[in-house]
Ligand SMILES: N[C@@H](CCSC[C@H]1O[C@@H](n2cnc3c(=O)[nH]cnc32)[C@H](O)[C@@H]1O)C(=O)O
């Protein structure tokens with residue numbers, strides 16, 4: 001066992017208090033050993049002038065969509081997907097996805113993110129990239145039934161399940177998996193009835209888009225005379241380990257249903273604002289006891305993967321939507337980006353405490369835009385940027401030191417991704 005002492009910083013505790021303390025982590029167990037006066041470690045990571053916080057969790061992402069950053073903007077979800085995104089995605093190769101995912105991982109790591117959930121395709125490539133980069137992930141092959149005959153749709157579901165079975169526990173357990181039907185409107189009821197029980201048998205959680213836009217809610221209500229999440233519940237899709245993305249247009253019945261079932265919601269404020277999907281009822285979820293996490297969604301609808309941005313957006317959108325400046329306060333968004341995300345994804349992380357996973361972000365607070373520090377949590381929620389992250393530690397390993405990614409070659413990754421993005425778009429035209 002080699003221990004690492006993260007020394008001299010101010011530590012953000014689970015109760016949101018902040019003290020000047022050291023954190024000792026063990027790179028063999030990947031856990032936090034002690035917080036406080038921890039003695040000396042085998043190695044030291046300097047955190048002087050910094051805030052040591054739990055690593056951020058991006059609980060809903062399509063990592064390789066970094067290749068489509070800025071490709072098609074300023075359109076609503078339905079036409080954006082059908083006219084722009086899906087035609088280009090039809091041209092994606094394994095190598096494209098690897099290149100786009102690595103680009104995403106560089107961005108995630110440099111901005112303090114230690115875990116993410118990814119729904120996309122060529123997930124074996126994504127798992128390899130995660131193994132190499134050193135962070136933690138919950139991965140699923142996204143299933144879309146639209147435009148496919150029954151055999152093709154079945155094959156897509158089978159692929160999602162076989163990936164989930166094969167890769168769960170990969171990369172020393174840092175990779176966990178999930179079954180990911182794209183949404184309640186893009187996947188057939190018959191197929192869900194067939195495959196959801198198989199996912200249960202495989203012991204993997206479900207993750208899907210739900211109640212993202214009003215357009216997606218209306219046809220379900222019109223056809224079935226029940227709310228989308230009542231429909232999902234009838235299909236057995238609201239389990240305790242499941243988590244859904246967006247939940248913008250949930251009504252009070254659905255909020256209560258989620259609370260009762262223990263299903264988490266991933267709030268994606270930037271994507272929801274950019275696609276003009278609406279504002280999720282975050283205060284109602286939290287009051288009802290629903291676990292709320294934060295996600296960037298893909299870089300094509302955000303257009304970055306910076307969770308500090310997302311925290312700020314969540315707070316701002318929450319206040320604006322409620323017409324109440326006290327709605328979605330600083331502590332709430334920091335909790336959503338850390339403990340909430342870890343809970344949604346089923347990782348024993350998101351809090352700095354002995355015995356928890358050693359997933360940490362060390363933020364340099366000695367910057368003009370972070371001075372003074374009246375309230376460290378306020379600074380994190382409202383003034384910090386991803387580029388303020390100095391070190392990122394996951395599973396006890398230092399993945400970013402002094403702003404430099406140690407597990408991936410940033411320049412090579414960036415060049416490769418730019419090349420793949422250019423060729424991909426050219427093929428699709
Ligand atoms: N196997 C599927 C791929 C599904 S991956 C997940 C999908 O979600 C899409 N996506 C990205 N952002 C959003 C969003 O905000 N709402 C709904 N879908 C999205 C993304 O472009 C990708 O096509 C197929 O054969 O098409």
Ligand SMILES: [Zn+2]
Pocket residue numbers: 060061062209245297298
């Ligand atoms: Zn999405």
